[in-house]
Amino acid sequence: MEAILNIQNLYKHYEGIVAVDNVNLTIIPGTLTGIFGDNGAGKTTLFNLLSGFENPENGSVFFEGKNITKKSVIYRARHGMGRLFQIPRIFPDVTVLDNLLAAGNNHEAKYLHNYLLKHSAIKKNKIADLEKAKNILDQFHLTEKAGLKAYELSVGEKRLLSLGSLLMNEAKLLLLDEPFAGINEVAAKQIKSILISLKSSGTTFLMIEHDKAKLFELADSVYEMKQGKLLNTTNTHHANH
Amino acid sequence: MNYIIHILIILQIYIILALSLNLKTGFTGLLSLCQAAFYGTGAYLTTLLMVDKGLNFFTALFLAILINIALNAAITTWLAGRLRNLYFTLATIALQIVFFGVVYNWQSLTRGPFGIPGIPKPELAGIVFNTPLQFFFLALFFTSVTIVFFYWFAKTPLCKLLECTRDDEVWLTVLGKRPAYFKFVSISITVVFATVAGALYATYMSYIDPTSFTLDESILILTIILVGGTGNIIGPVSGALIYVLLPEALRFVNMPDSISANARMIIYAMILILIVRFKPNGLFGKFEIRG
Numbered sequence: 194m195e196a197i198l199n200i201q202n203l204y205k206h207y208e209g210i211v212a213v214d215n216v217n218l219t220i221i222p223g224t225l226t227g228i229f230g231d232n233g234a235g236k237t238t239l240f241n242l243l244s245g246f247e248n249p250e251n252g253s254v255f256f257e258g259k260n261i262t263k264k265s266v267i268y269r270a271r272h273g274m275g276r277l278f279q280i281p282r283i284f285p286d287v288t289v290l291d292n293l294l295a296a297g298n299n300h301e302a303k304y305l306h307n308y309l310l311k312h313s314a315i316k317k318n319k320i321a322d323l324e325k326a327k328n329i330l331d332q333f334h335l336t337e338k339a340g341l342k343a344y345e346l347s348v349g350e351k352r353l354l355s356l357g358s359l360l361m362n363e364a365k366l367l368l369l370d371e372p373f374a375g376i377n378e379v380a381a382k383q384i385k386s387i388l389i390s391l392k393s394s395g396t397t398f399l400m401i402e403h404d405k406a407k408l409f410e411l412a413d414s415v416y417e418m419k420q421g422k423l424l425n426t427t428n429t430h431h432a433n434h
Numbered sequence: 435m436n437y438i439i440h441i442l443i444i445l446q447i448y449i450i451l452a453l454s455l456n457l458k459t460g461f462t463g464l465l466s467l468c469q470a471a472f473y474g475t476g477a478y479l480t481t482l483l484m485v486d487k488g489l490n491f492f493t494a495l496f497l498a499i500l501i502n503i504a505l506n507a508a509i510t511t512w513l514a515g516r517l518r519n520l521y522f523t524l525a526t527i528a529l530q531i532v533f534f535g536v537v538y539n540w541q542s543l544t545r546g547p548f549g550i551p552g553i554p555k556p557e558l559a560g561i562v563f564n565t566p567l568q569f570f571f572l573a574l575f576f577t578s579v580t581i582v583f584f585y586w587f588a589k590t591p592l593c594k595l596l597e598c599t600r601d602d603e604v605w606l607t608v609l610g611k612r613p614a615y616f617k618f619v620s621i622s623i624t625v626v627f628a629t630v631a632g633a634l635y636a637t638y639m640s641y642i643d644p645t646s647f648t649l650d651e652s653i654l655i656l657t658i659i660l661v662g663g664t665g666n667i668i669g670p671v672s673g674a675l676i677y678v679l680l681p682e683a684l685r686f687v688n689m690p691d692s693i694s695a696n697a698r699m700i701i702y703a704m705i706l707i708l709i710v711r712f713k714p715n716g717l718f719g720k721f722e723i724r725g
Contacts, residue, residue: 266607266608267611267612270608270610276608282608284606285602286597287598291597302592303595305619305623319591355605358605358609359608359609362609
């Protein structure tokens with residue numbers, strides 16, 4: 194099967210410290226790859242390089258066979274790469290439902306003149322986005338909170354909303370930065386079951402996680418990041434329950 | 435009677451200015467102090483196109499809108515793409531000061547401090563909006579269009595994206611959307627309506643000079659939406675009502691002329707302090723203005 198993400202000799206350093214040291218990694222669609230490591234090991238820098246927030250000094254990133262090493266964050270997002278931040282990013286003063294709709298793909302609605310010229314296309318896309326958003330709200334148990342402003346949600350719910358927004362944007366590969374950090378057990382269980390369900394429907398994940406137990410429980414393969422190097426620890430290859 | 439009509443025309447001009455700033459500052463979160471520059475550019479462009487080129491009011495207004503977008507919206511969007519929060523606000527103050535400097539000193543074009551007198555009244559299909567009452571109806575038409583537009587626009591998915599731009603630009607980028615584009619849309623719409631207000635002001639007063647479009651004016655328009663509130667129609671409209679009608683009401687208080695102007699400023703400031711302290715969303719606002 195063709196890799197969804199192929200990282201080749203990725204390298205980045207800051208003032209004498211090598212943050213990402215010739216990292217190579219291949220990720221197959223529909224899998225969950227986990228990375229753990231101490232603070233400062235280079236995990237977040239690796240995510241910044243993959244999502245386009247920083248440029249590597251060396252090496253390449255291929256996404257679905259295309260070289261995206263120099264492409265912008267927007268380009269990567271539009272082609273199906275999503276990133277979930279450790280501190281959940283949301284639009285706080287916008288309702289939960291509108292957070293999801295804003296992430297949708299109603300391209301015609303972005304242009305003012307289309308409200309005159311392509312009114313029916315905007316309406317049609319809006320209905321489709323609304324349907325999709327409702328399904329996500331349902332799946333994420335957020336339906337009752339659809340009308341709340343996003344800042345009113347708990348940290349776990351904000352993270353779900355963030356994840357839902359990435360799905361609205363049709364992300365195929367999700368980079369998850371500590372998705373279980375700072376949330377209670379109930380929310381953690383909910384996120385875990387959602388990840389399992391999304392994986393079974395074909396979504397691919399690359400996940401940074403401090404909690405090794407959770408990582409080994411969920412991931413198909415796990416790597417340790419140490420001083421910028423990615424070390425293969427084990428191939429778990431087990432079914433998720 | 436003419437006095438009341440005059441107040442109502444000025445009120446409508448401020449309603450248009452406040453509603454347009456509401457989009458840029460309230461919905462999109464671009465706290466800016468150059469609304470008088472947009473307004474003044476609109477007034478000067480319409481005036482010059484009418485006086486020097488002999489164009490009809492509506493043609494001049496249309497062209498003034500296009501030029502104002504090309505000038506001010508482009509520059510402000512460029513600034514908004516590079517500067518955040520207070521730094522952006524400071525840059526808009528600079529833009530406002532540059533505007534004043536240009537219209538004050540470019541005498542061959544704007545006649546500088548002497549101003550431009552004899553601006554013709556608008557004319558449509560042979561009807562000249564000559565009397566205050568006629569002009570009131572013309573202003574009412576533009577104010578109604580402005581209110582209907584913003585009422586409709588606030589419900590569009592595009593407006594939600596402007597709100598998202600205000601809330602978190604990085605997240606919007608991660609979702610594949612371009613914040614700079616949404617800022618340009620917001621600033622351009624603001625410029626369109628500020629130009630309308632400027633054109634109305636110039637043709638109503640029949641005279642303009644740079645002192646009508648100073649930083650103080652920009653501060654006043656921002657204060658209107660701070661007091662009334664942002665994110666809806668009622669906030670900016672109520673703010674404009676307070677700030678236009680209050681000085682008129684104070685005329686009926688027996689106060690010596692020597693202190694009335696200062697007393698007015700003290701009252702304005704008190705209102706602003708009380709609102710910021712106890713009602714940061716403004717009287718009717720949906721959300722707080724962020725710097």
